[in-house]
Amino acid sequence: MFDLNKLLRNNIKQLVPYSSARDEFKGEARIFLDANENSFGSPLPKDYNRYPDPMQWQLKYKLADIKGVPPQHIFIGNGSDEVIDVLYRALCNPGVDNVVLCPPTYGMYEVSARINDVVIRQVSLTEDFQLDMPALQQAVDENTKLIFVCSPNNPTGNSINRSDIELLLNNFDGIVVVDEAYINFARQKTFIQELTEYPNLVVMQTLSKAWGLAALRVGMAFAGEEIINVMNKIKPPYNISQAAQELALQALENVAQVNEWIKETVVQRDVLAASLINLPIVLQVYPSDANFILAKTTDAKGIYQYLVEQGIVVRDRSRVELCAGCLRITVGTPEENETLINTLAQIEVGSTSQKS
């Protein structure tokens, strides 16, 4: 049975959170002299002299509307990176508790675990980039607090089988984090609608990819209210700036534009995949549910270097487990993709490896 109180670190259970001026007085007043702000104003045309809403309610109400979940089930982080960090700090006693990761996957799960001195248990994906369920069962013990599942997965691009994630949610008493950074490009549907079914589910999404707001740093977690409350208790009080809250709110009005870009990205992804597989230097193009493509090449390092010399940057993932020879290529505009393909078509097989 899932019991959040059994999972939480003692210091977090006992923590009295920082109470900000904005927490202690909410409402209308004539004169605010409670937060040591600059009473005269800010040097900007807009009033940025006041601290922002620590709970980002306006933004949460808008997100709730779009995502179909109550605002109390939403946590907003300074990027998904903060969501990951807050989860480790809530649950994992340094040097004692462990997290299960499934490489090849997003690098921040591991880096953030190392920063927080969380023990890492790696259970590699299978050859077809799916969860190794028997090995996962073996890896989990009473100190396993978290399992991260990235779906669609970065850098492989595929979605993880839904039935496997459900099996984890049903059989693991810790928290299963499903990272849906690329869900907007996927054929598979989000797990957000399953929150009422699974008390141990945390779904992560972000405004950094499909929404085109990587610079704003807005990441989201969707979970039961109990988990969200703990996350709110731990986060820095003003983790999302006023500018980011306002701009995100404004951007969320443009659902139609974003949906257009998603459709176009998916079309371009399939065009790019078809062009890549025709190149002599490309050995395999993996199926993608994301806005990037993983391609196995004859010589990842050499091709990467050659592209850089031509002013084109892709991601060399060839040193990553199960990704030997692989480059990860973000879907660009039609012009960018065409330039990439034309540039790659200039390479003769074997020529890059001689260079490098």
Ligand SMILES: *Cc1c(COP(=O)(O)O)cnc(C)c1O
């Ligand atoms: C890009 C990405 C994110 C987004 O991180 P932000 O900190 O929100 O920009 C999260 N998870 C995965 C797997 C990603 O690839």
